[in-house]
Amino acid sequence: MFNDIGPLELVTLVVLAVLVFGPDKLPKMIQDVTRTIRKIREFSESAKQDIRSELGPEFKDFEFEDLNPKAFIRKQMDNDELGLKEIRNGFDLKKEMAEVTDAVHGRESESSSSSSASSSPGGRIDMTKKPEDDGKDDRPIFDADAT
Numbered sequence: 001m002f003n004d005i006g007p008l009e010l011v012t013l014v015v016l017a018v019l020v021f022g023p024d025k026l027p028k029m030i031q032d033v034t035r036t037i038r039k040i041r042e043f044s045e046s047a048k049q050d051i052r053s054e055l056g057p058e059f060k061d062f063e064f065e066d067l068n069p070k071a072f073i074r075k076q077m078d079n080d081e082l083g084l085k086e087i088r089n090g091f092d093l094k095k096e097m098a099e100v101t102d103a104v105h106g107r108e109s110e111s112s113s114s115s116s117a118s119s120s121p122g123g124r125i126d127m128t129k130k131p132e133d134d135g136k137d138d139r140p141i142f143d144a145d146a147t
Contacts, residue, residue, distance in 0.1 A: 005013075021029050048064060055062060066072045 017029075018026060052059065052062060066075065
């Protein structure tokens with residue numbers, strides 16, 4: 001709650017509280033504030049328990065923090081029932097990018113050499129553009145009436 005308050009800000013707040021409420025009323029005000037916060041927490045916990053009891057035994061492990069979409073997604077992604085960790089660990093982006101780069105530059109990588117040798121007769125994938133010599137003109141047909 002007060003994680004972003006520094007020591008200088010905290011001292012400033014204490015001095016301001018002493019000046020506003022005075023040294024006589026300050027302890028009473030602190031007691032009132034802490035009592036109010038305690039009552040709010042007790043009310044919140046009793047409301048949570050009432051909701052859990054009304055939902056029934058199917059929702060005994062229901063957490064109210066799961067209502068936050070970020071927390072719910074994080075909890076589901078950490079769940080290993082889907083095997084997502086295995087998929088994440090099995091995917092090597094650097095290796096995949098190296099294979100693509102080798103294919104673009106016409107070199108063979110050690111892992112793709114066995115698969116590419118069986119798929120193409122020369123053992124290499126030729127990714128360079130070659131013009132087709134069909135005797136046709138590469139320009140699209142222009143229809144003056146259509147425009």
